Amino acid sequence: MSHSDHTQQQSLEEQRQAQERSLRRSRPPVEVPGYALDEFLGAGAFGEVWIGIDRNTGRRVAIKFYLHRGGVDWSLLAREVKHLVSLSADRYIVQVLAVGWDADPPYYVMEYVENGSLEDLLQQQAALPPARAEQLFHEIAIGLLHSHGKGVLHCDLKPANILLDQDHRPRLADFGQSRLSSEQKPALGTLFYMAPEQADLEAVPDARWDVYALGAIYYRMVTGHPPHRDNTTTRDIESATSLPQRLERYRRLIRQSKPPTRHAHVRGVDRALAAIIDRCLAADPNNRFANVQEVLDALRRRAEARTRRPLMLLGVLGPLLLLMVMAVFGWRGYLEAKRQSTDAIRQRAYESNAFAAKFVASALEAEIERYFDVAERESRLPDLQARLNELRSYPLVDRLHAADNDPARREPLREQFVADPERDALTAHLRSRLDSYLDLLDDDPNAAKFASIFITDERGMIVAAVYDDEQVSTKSVGGNYAWRTYFHGGPVELPRDMRTPAIRPLLASHLSAVFQSTTTNLWKVAISTPVIDNETRRTIGVLVMTVNMGDFAVLRNDNVQSDRFAVLVDGREGTSHGTILQHPLFAREGDTSARYEYSKPEYRVTNEQLDQVASNWRYQYVDPLSTAPKGVAYKGTWIAALEPVQLPERNEANASPRDSELMVLVQESEQEATRPVRSLGSRLVREGILALFVVLCGVLALWYFVVHVMSSPTPWEPHRPLPTTTSTPVHDVTTFAVRDKS
Template identity: 50%
Template sequence: MTSEPTEFQNPEELQRARQLSLQSTRPPGEAPGYEIQRCLGTGAYGEVWLATDRVTGRRVAIKFYLHRGGLDWTLLSREVEKLVFLSADRYVVQLLDVGWHAEPPYYVMEYIENGSLDELLGAQGALPPEEAVVLFREIAVALTHAHGKGVLHCDLKPANILLDQDRWPRLADFGQSRLSHEQTPALGTLFYMAPEQADLNALPDARWDVYALGAILYCLLTGAPPHRDDESLRQLDRTGDLGERLACYRRWLADSPPPDLHRYVPGVDRALADIVDRCLAADPARRYANAQLVLDALDARERVRRRRPLLILGLIGPLLLLAIMTVFSWRAFSAAVGRSEQMVKEQAYRANDFAAKFVAKSFEAELADCFSMLEHEANSPEFLAEFRPVLQGEHLGAINDPTAPAGRLRELRAKFLDDPVRQDFKTSLEQRLARVRGNSPSSASNFASIFVMDALGTWVAGVYVNEVVGGPIGENFSWRTYFRGGQEDGPRQPPSASPQHIETTHLSAAFKSSTTKKWKVAISTPVYDRTPAESKFLGILAVTFNIGDFAVFRTPHTPSDYFAVLIDNRPGDRRGTVLQHPLFQGQPPAQDFNVPLPQLQRMGSQAVYDYLDPLAEAPGGEAYRGDWIAATQPVGLPGRNQIPNGQRLDTDLLVLVQVSAQAATWPVHQLGRRLAWDAAAALAVVVLVVIALWVIVFRISGDRVGPAERKSPTPPELTPPHDQTTLPVTPRPGPGGQQMPAR
């Protein structure tokens, strides 16, 4: 004996061994003219053997009926009768010969080489949807041919569908088939049998085969028949006789939800799933009335599938065209808006540049008026007559003594402050201030103060409009620009016996008031005692102005999108300081705000469309945020102050006119938004029209039911009553003594 263990067989091998053990090794009888070779299968009523025609050599299948009762002869005659009806039909396994009087009787039919559809499913499982539909269509065509000749199969299942050499299906086993005029019941195979067919009193109906068709397609797609699971098999196994088994089957199908595994198979579209569902409808009224309507539904599905690319192209094409048009239109629209916006900005810049020049000229004109007013007052005989006595007083001479100690200076200044001559001169200055402010409507009358200094720079008298200040009487300010000239104050040091002084009317550098925090400028002019012999320098007469009091800078204290600004343009750390701004009309901020030097330099050489207002960061300056279009223009001195070659002298002041870029381009953006909304509305209308047309086309061409379905199908005719005897369905014994449906 060998010590090697016995190899275990897998379930497929066990099933194959069981089938081989059940097959006969000797044919049950002879068939004249045929050489019998081997057994192909065994059924309830006989065996099928492979044989060869001795004359032609053709391979055939011979079915022997082993039982001899009258029922067996009826089964043989019934099956042969149906095969005769279907002779010459390529979709049916053809009948070749019948041995009526042989022992046992038999009939000879075609031998189909590739076995049954059931064997194919057992070998490879569920089929791909496309392959399953091809086979299903051929089975439906075969069934349509059979129905057309009045034959109802009544036991359609994968085991009764054979595959020829081209793997096309052929209907076989018409043992349970009925003619359309018969009234005898026929039982099919569980889970392929319609629920109403599972009744011993049921009358044959074409919709039985339709249900079996749906069950076959379901099996092709999922690999198992509908409703079949472990629980259903347990329920059926618990039943006793055939009637109980059929009733249990009907209840199970009625209580179970419609099978839906086929809907989750990849590649199964909704139309195909609907065909399966309608074939498997438990209510026969909802089922296709015959196999031809199933074919019509398949044809309708195929038409939709063939048209689907065109339908999709019909949808995607216009949408793609619209998308392309939208993209290019949007690009063109954006470019047009961008060009229009740039043109508007350039136009706004040119307007700003013109406005800056106009404001600068207006400011120069106001300065010229101030220069003229001040020179007129300084040269008036009345002023000189009032000024000379003050200069000749003993207190002023003592104050100007460089050797006087500090304590003595304070005493002298106090006496000089109360000096009647100086008081009379101050009174005359007040009268002069009132007269000038009352007579002149120009900015020349809007000065904030007027003061006089002697030839050494000592403050003699001063009058203020809004400030109750006595002034630094007796102090020396010869180092200030309004006395010595220049762009910057000189070093503060003891007074000189002959300090540097201005020789013409002079505009001082801007300075901030220590009390009001407002920026000011001073205009000073030299005072001379002119005689035919000489011209003696007596001192200076000066006035101060709040920069915001000049007419060109008077703006309401409300945020505006268009205004002028004055900037200090002196070289040094203070270059770019904002001297006047609409935000300064109220309470000006304590800190200084500067335009960054790079921006200032860029504005001097090119157009600027993205100027950032430094006052946007000031308290209350939120309205000045964002980009501004800005243009600058330097302020020149009055025209008579020119250098010899005729060119004018510029001050250290710079006029900046700015307009909000958003406000300037608002009409363009508003028009752009309106056009964009109109374009969007037009696009939406076009899209809706395209979609509506596409839906109409889809509904017209996407009808899932064929022409036959659109007609009102006539209900299948039941077998009419006649005088033929209805044969009872005889149950056959099954394993364990259970009764099985007749085959």
């Protein structure tokens, strides 16, 4: 390659002479028509540059004089300048305003760019903000596109050849190494801005050279250094002894080094932009953008993607947010509907249980009334009265009463009385009557079921007693029980040492307070009625018929539901208040001692519970027996209603009902009562989750399709180098930036 094939270099002597001329130059080489030369700007390999003023417009211009004609083909240079004149009409390229090739020396006039070069700016700031760098990168690419569109490849693009106008927008300048796209002549650029394949004295100009330089300029703008440049690589290249060796080392450096990545780590450089720069800087030209148009297309797609990103994000998050809002309000609505439905069911269940409690209480009241009738009928039997009168006149009975306050003397007499055959006739009568009632149960399960029948004399001593279980040995015959409510008819039991005449026998049929049998440990209630002699109309004793609390017909059911049942509660004021007298758990307990355990305070219904279940349908009742060893089936919360058992006074006409001190509590498992609501709620939740999942999948599928379509790359047009047989030699058309006047 000849000396004219690359940029003209000055010798040391020529440089010295140019410096001397620069120092002493005060007059321009020649007057330029229409322009007043104002200031000497500088000198280059082929001449000088002056600042002038257009006499017509006052516009400042830069005028370059070609003082050294050696080595320049003026005809080819004139043709190239014509290309630049047509190209300079573009705002992204420094404009050529006039050409004086016929003058001596020749010159051309170009616009004066006031803000210096991009290199000057980078010398001051080192690195630019990514947004500013991106703006410059985009506008430089547009300028290159326009240049390539006119068939001119710059081939020496670098920050020093990019000038900044008054708006700080870039202008391409210094096309000294430029080539027409149809040329085959090589052109050398600047190290670290030059594509590796360009660093070859036999290389054919290619638009991808400018693409590489474009990426290198952006890399320099955001990192402060050109790609691959450091002290080591610079020393290695500069140590070469010849131009071909320097070029070979440069090519090897670029191709063997890892792709530069510092730009990708700069804050503000997104992945898409970093990928564009990576492709611009690809060492293999086949992996590089084929032309500047592809770079701009990639920037456009990135800008469109960034513009669409908020909308796409909104399009993704919007439905998700809508689904979330729908889910939140749907869940709140579901919870509220579930609460209202549960409350409605609880209220209806409470009302149903209250009605059931009233029904059970009424049935129990009627049953007790029937027991009263039976007791009164039995007390009037002549055989009973005759046997009782015989026993009352027996001397041993008087002796027992006389020893009431002397237990040591009384116990032997009681044992003698129990074994005395004088009692047999009365005992046999009571046995026959009890057996007759027990026999009725075989035909009528709802018939009266008595646990025992006993009779006292008019002073409270039990003179005869029989039990439904004949194996039970009596412990009460011969004992004085005048203090019991079934004898005196009062509301509470009296002190045990009280005797007649302080205690008088009752005057009418009576339902006793609940008591626990000393013989069986079972909770009982006694239906007692005075035995009035049919002839004398005097009270000769008290007939007592006891019923176990679980043996009332209304409560006597072997198939009690485990989730809804009635229990009897002791309503007497005092230590036994709240004691559970009848419960399905008792039927499971064969051991009477276990039933005695259930009378302890920890298994009683508290006053607070009784108050709540009496009126509050929202109250969640907890069964006290759920804590018993065998009470697991009764754990959980219950919907309970309470109703007292009332009885009329038997000895008064039109008497108002009075409390019997028994309370019926009907309880229903809340879990079972609300099971339909919970089942429906669970189904609705499953359906809601399924619906949300289907909608979410639909939204994701639609957006996957949209994103896939919008992100599909446009097929690249294959790059085809344009063959040509003409060539243009390298020329030196240097555009000078404004020098620093400070």
